[in-house]
Amino acid sequence: MSFHKQPKDDTQHQNHLDGTSKILSGDLQEEASRAGLDNALQRWIEDVKDASNPELHQVVVDLQALKAHFGGGTIDSKLVGSLLGRLGENTIKAAIFADNPNTADRVTKLGEALLSASKQVQNPKGAADEEFRQDTTSLS
Numbered sequence: 363m364s365f366h367k368q369p370k371d372d373t374q375h376q377n378h379l380d381g382t383s384k385i386l387s388g389d390l391q392e393e394a395s396r397a398g399l400d401n402a403l404q405r406w407i408e409d410v411k412d413a414s415n416p417e418l419h420q421v422v423v424d425l426q427a428l429k430a431h432f433g434g435g436t437i438d439s440k441l442v443g444s445l446l447g448r449l450g451e452n453t454i455k456a457a458i459f460a461d462n463p464n465t466a467d468r469v470t471k472l473g474e475a476l477l478s479a480s481k482q483v484q485n486p487k488g489a490a491d492e493e494f495r496q497d498t499t500s501l502s
Contacts, residue, residue, distance in 0.1 A: 372462045378405045379468035386446075386475040403429040415459055424449050443484035450476030 381402055407425045410418050428445045431438065454473030460466035 372465050376462075376465055376468050378402070378409055379465070379472050381405075386472075386479040399432055400429060403432070413459065417459065418452075418456055421449060421452050421456060424452070437483075439483050443480045446476050446480035446483060450474070450478075450480055 403425055407422060407429065410422050410425065424445050428442065431442060450473045453476055454470055457466045457469040457473070460469050
């Protein structure tokens with residue numbers, strides 16, 4: 363008896379996108395110490411590979427580099443910030459390849475979360491200060 367890998371449906375892809383966006387909006391340093399980030403990155407790598415789109419090759423390469431770096435212990439903020447930034451830009455561009463509008467929307471949101479995480483990693487204090495300024499501005 364042989365088992366064939368069933369292709370993932372859009373709902374599974376959307377759940378993976380939502381889960382990864384949620385992880386990115388949290389404390390990456392803390393998430394990196396748990397299996398959640400590693401698992402999310404692995405699912406994302408598999409989802410992008412399943413798309414079999416050569417345009418997404420750099421996304422796979424960067425995801426694998428990010429996964430390997432987080433698995434290594436000490437986090438190089440400059441490297442991680444750079445990877446997250448490039449992933450964010452390429453992920454937003456990749457939204458055009460999604461067949462389903464709900465998936466495309468989630469891909470765009472994930473790209474935005476990656477760009478935000480990139481800024482947070484590269485300038486954690488500045489990101490917190492900016493968020494505080496936005497919060498206090500909305501109160502006036």
